[in-house]
Amino acid sequence: MGGAICSGILFNITGNKSPSFLQNHYKLGKMVDGSLVLNNFECVFLYYKKRIDPVNPFYRKSTNLLRDLLKDDGEGELYIVYETLKIRGYYVKRENDMLFARKSPRGDYMGPIIVRRENSTTDFSYLYSNTPAYYFTLDEDGDITAFLVTAEEMNGMNEEKIPDDIKIEKVGGRFVTDNKDIPDWYGQRFKDLRILSDFETGYHKSDDKDRSLNRIYGELIDRRFIVxxxxxxxxxxxxxxKNIQEHAEFLIHYLDGPEEWYKISRAVRVANGVRKRMIFCGFIENRLLFVEIKRIRDPLKDQQTDG
Structure with missing residues (x-):
């Protein structure tokens, strides 16, 4: 009866089982000349299932085995998610630093599944370039919080136009207008005037500071949102x-550099708590693009437990 091999390390199979039994039961590995050939994650999984036992006593100490099989930064967290998927009965494959999972041998893969720690960072370009994707975030207690990231087109339905010829003047350090033709939602009423926000001011003054945010504001207005x-x-x-009488449907935040996952998670939680969708935006090749990030309570809830 053949054994198993992984990264040049030989293993005996325990419990008087065959290599093909392990392959079929746990949905992993491949048979080569009567032996079960495993990748590193598959090997660690079966090792902790006590289904394989290293022939070399040196590797019977788990730290020695893991040091050789989980060498790169982040592989520990990636393995934890891999194991979670396997226990739920998924077929799992790894491609570089991402996982893909499916329910049956011929089903569609769910993924990519990207694993992050709570203090890991990401940027908008990475988020957008890998949509749609699941992000499984491990906190310091080892708990997993799952997010779904999707690209969004972002178009509103507001019909009220802002006149191009609004005359604005600076009063008391703020810009104001006495134009009577602007929509009710534009600016803040003060007596017979409207006090404009910094973004509303920037919409009319191209030389204003913080031009990236001003551009985002302007594009959202041009996309027929009330902002x-x-x-x-x-x-x-x-x-x-469509109109300001209803609750705002979106919160929108600009990512202009790396951001920690715990801050992204906090923003998503806040948006969920006030019944809004959390949108992050950024520029790629000078184009303003958008992603929605939402929390997924249990994307694996329909799966059976592995025996």
Whole structure:
């Protein structure tokens, strides 16, 4: 009866089982000349299932085995998610630093599944370039929080136009207008004037500071959204699809560099708590693009437990 091999390490199979039994039961490895050939994650999985035992006593100490099989940074966290998927009965494959999983040998793969620690960072380009994707985030207690990241087109339905010829003047350090033709939601009413926000001011003054945020604001207006400050929710903007009498459907935040996952998670939780969708935006090749990030409570809930 053949054994198993992984990265040049030989293993005996325990419990008087055959290599083909392990392959069929656990949905892993491949048979070569009567032996079960495993990749590193498959090997660690069966080792902790006590289904294989190293022939060399040196590798019977788990730290010695793991040091040789999980060498790169982040592989420990990636393996934890791999094991979680396997226990739920998935067929799992690894491609570089991503996982893909499916329910049956001929089913569609779910993924990519990208694993991050709570203090890991990401940037907008990476998020957008890998959509759609699941992000499994491990906190310091080893718990997994799952997110789904998808690309969004972002178009509103607001019919009220902002006149191009609004005259604005600076009063008391703020820009104001006495134009009577602007929509009710534009600016803040003060007596017979409207006090404009910094973004509303920037929409009319091309030389204003913070041009990236001004450009985002302007593009959202041009996409027929009603756009107001998102400060009270910890975001740059809140956006209304059609009118301001309804609740804002979106919170929108600009990512201009690396961001920690715990901050992304916090933003998603806040948005969920106030019944809004959390949108992150950024520039790629000078194009303004958008992704939605939402928490997925249990993407694996339909799976059976591995025996």
């Amino acid at each position: 107001k400050s998102g400060f009270k929710y910890g975001a740059h903007f809140r956006a209304y699809v």
